[in-house]
Amino acid sequence: MVCGGAAARERGPDAVIAAPLERESTATRVAAVLRDRIVEGTLAPGSRIVELEVSRELGVSRSPVREALLKLAEEGLAAIVPYRGAIVSPLRRERFVELTEFRIALERFALDRLTERADAGSLDALRARVAAMRRALHAGNRRSAVDEDLALHRAIVAMAGNALLERAYDGLLAQIRLYIHVTSARYQRSEELAEEHEALLAAIAARDFPRARAVLDAHILHGFSEAVFEEDSGAPGPVPETSQTAIGKNARRYRPV
Amino acid sequence: MVCGGAAARERGPDAVIAAPLERESTATRVAAVLRDRIVEGTLAPGSRIVELEVSRELGVSRSPVREALLKLAEEGLAAIVPYRGAIVSPLRRERFVELTEFRIALERFALDRLTERADAGSLDALRARVAAMRRALHAGNRRSAVDEDLALHRAIVAMAGNALLERAYDGLLAQIRLYIHVTSARYQRSEELAEEHEALLAAIAARDFPRARAVLDAHILHGFSEAVFEEDSGAPGPVPETSQTAIGKNARRYRPV
DNA sequence: CGGGGGGTAATTGTCGACAATGTGCAATAA
DNA sequence: TTATTGCACATTGTCGACAATTACCCCCCG
Numbered sequence: 001m002v003c004g005g006a007a008a009r010e011r012g013p014d015a016v017i018a019a020p021l022e023r024e025s026t027a028t029r030v031a032a033v034l035r036d037r038i039v040e041g042t043l044a045p046g047s048r049i050v051e052l053e054v055s056r057e058l059g060v061s062r063s064p065v066r067e068a069l070l071k072l073a074e075e076g077l078a079a080i081v082p083y084r085g086a087i088v089s090p091l092r093r094e095r096f097v098e099l100t101e102f103r104i105a106l107e108r109f110a111l112d113r114l115t116e117r118a119d120a121g122s123l124d125a126l127r128a129r130v131a132a133m134r135r136a137l138h139a140g141n142r143r144s145a146v147d148e149d150l151a152l153h154r155a156i157v158a159m160a161g162n163a164l165l166e167r168a169y170d171g172l173l174a175q176i177r178l179y180i181h182v183t184s185a186r187y188q189r190s191e192e193l194a195e196e197h198e199a200l201l202a203a204i205a206a207r208d209f210p211r212a213r214a215v216l217d218a219h220i221l222h223g224f225s226e227a228v229f230e231e232d233s234g235a236p237g238p239v240p241e242t243s244q245t246a247i248g249k250n251a252r253r254y255r256p257v
Numbered sequence: 258m259v260c261g262g263a264a265a266r267e268r269g270p271d272a273v274i275a276a277p278l279e280r281e282s283t284a285t286r287v288a289a290v291l292r293d294r295i296v297e298g299t300l301a302p303g304s305r306i307v308e309l310e311v312s313r314e315l316g317v318s319r320s321p322v323r324e325a326l327l328k329l330a331e332e333g334l335a336a337i338v339p340y341r342g343a344i345v346s347p348l349r350r351e352r353f354v355e356l357t358e359f360r361i362a363l364e365r366f367a368l369d370r371l372t373e374r375a376d377a378g379s380l381d382a383l384r385a386r387v388a389a390m391r392r393a394l395h396a397g398n399r400r401s402a403v404d405e406d407l408a409l410h411r412a413i414v415a416m417a418g419n420a421l422l423e424r425a426y427d428g429l430l431a432q433i434r435l436y437i438h439v440t441s442a443r444y445q446r447s448e449e450l451a452e453e454h455e456a457l458l459a460a461i462a463a464r465d466f467p468r469a470r471a472v473l474d475a476h477i478l479h480g481f482s483e484a485v486f487e488e489d490s491g492a493p494g495p496v497p498e499t500s501q502t503a504i505g506k507n508a509r510r511y512r513p514v
Numbered sequence: 515c516g517g518g519g520g521g522t523a524a525t526t527g528t529c530g531a532c533a534a535t536g537t538g539c540a541a542t543a544a
Numbered sequence: 545t546t547a548t549t550g551c552a553c554a555t556t557g558t559c560g561a562c563a564a565t566t567a568c569c570c571c572c573c574g
Contacts (some may be wrong), residue, residue: 102421105366
């Protein structure tokens with residue numbers, strides 16, 4: 001068999017050597033397929049995932065499928081209950097509140113590091129991402145706008161230089177994507193969104209941690225406040241007591257002075 | 258076959274009904290065995306874990322062993338490289354720095370929530386844990402002192418009421434345990450350790466978030482500063498440039514005024 | 515004496531089959 | 545009619561075997 005095989009053919013020519021090192025296992029590919037379907041909405045929240053069905057459909061055995069489901073469960077995209085199987089994690093407001101709170105906490109930590117060590121090169125890379133997102137927004141391509149948005153935030157987190165933070169954030173990202181459609185209204189007002197990101201970058205560039213934190217909070221909570229859940233009877237009402245309290249209080253406390 | 262079986266017999270008599278609901282799979286038990294060995298030191302950092310060896314030793318097939326290794330890898334206790342197997346995560350100073358930084362970030366977030374919503378009952382529970390730890394320390398039982406110490410911190414995190422935070426912290430806990438022996442000098446001066454915890458609880462009771470945060474930082478960084486790595490040539494020298502910078506700066510910035 | 519090739523052994527990745535468990539329906543009795 | 549019990553089916557958990565890949569060692573060549 002030729003060195004790179006199918007994997008190599010999918011990449012650039014000069015990646016032929018590196019390809020065998022990073023080719024992915026069947027389990028990884030199955031996980032990728034299922035992950036896509038979940039965040040895409042093809043696999044609706046709450047629906048069952050039967051190992052044998054997936055294995056038959058994808059033409060693999062149950063072992064990699066099972067392994068993939070374990071991965072998805074770790075990412076919070078699926079829930080596995082022993083001897084009963086896996087379901088796509090249902091969308092619940094309470095969980096979205098927790099997700100948002102925790103996301104803010106992680107990104108704050110990242111900003112804390114980043115406002116200390118950000119160099120010109122990193123900032124340029126971030127600015128390029130904002131530009132890309134702006135283009136996607138103007139082109140009306142919501143899907144890639146979402147991708148660019150999240151990629152920007154992930155890049156900020158990655159620049160903090162803490163591998164554990166990065167892993168934790170990656171785990172969150174999948175779930176953020178899962179909930180993105182309830183905040184999709186946000187991507188209508190593209191100018192606003194781009195400006196918020198630019199304000200965030202400016203604060204980072206100025207190495208002004210308090211301001212960066214304030215901008216971040218406003219940015220994320222802004223998206224949060226527009227979230228609409230189907231379980232809501234009628235209009236997008238207020239979030240539940242306790243959680244509202246937590247997010248609300250912090251939003252107020254950390255709002256720019 | 259009798260209802261509960263072996264699982265029920267290991268519990269109290271009135272747990273017979275509930276037992277079947279919470280019995281654990283083979284994979285979970287294998288993971289528990291390996292996890293214990295890793296944090297205990299029986300399985301040294303860097304040593305290989307061969308699936309077939311474990312499966313033969315524990316009298317199970319490779320499937321649950323494999324599943325257990327995936328879990329351990331998720332927890333950061335093991336590293337899996339495709340077609341080459343799993344090794345116990347090696348102890349590296351850089352990683353310990355990241356671990357400590359991230360741990361502080363998570364616990365700060367917990368304190369932020371806790372100083373808002375802590376009730377008397379919760380505080381009593383925490384105080385009971387400090388007392389338990391103090392007893393263990395005085396009894397010279399270092400192992401259970403460590404357990405109580407971590408259990409206290411975990412309880413604080415749990416009280417924050419964010420499931421995602423809790424999961425992320427649990428993932429960290431295993432790794433903290435992995436590194437605990439490099440900070441074991443800390444458990445010599447038991448009085449000091451107990452006092453720091455009590456100061457933390459007092460700040461929480463007073464709902465004084467800034468003070469709680471300052472006490473927490475001092476507490477964790479205190480343990481950090483005593484860490485000794487074998488790779489160090491001679492005395493426990495300073496931590497590497499970049500990481501030292503990050504931790505040092507924050508320690509200074511957030512120190513009590 | 516050192517470095518490259520080839521072949522063997524060891525180990526992981528995947529597979530199909532069987533055992534254990536949960537689910538739902540149907541038959542039965544009150 | 546309705547609650548209950550038993551049974552058949554669907555699905556997960558575990559197992560042993562085979563395929564794919566890597567590590568190791570020996571041999572050969574320079």
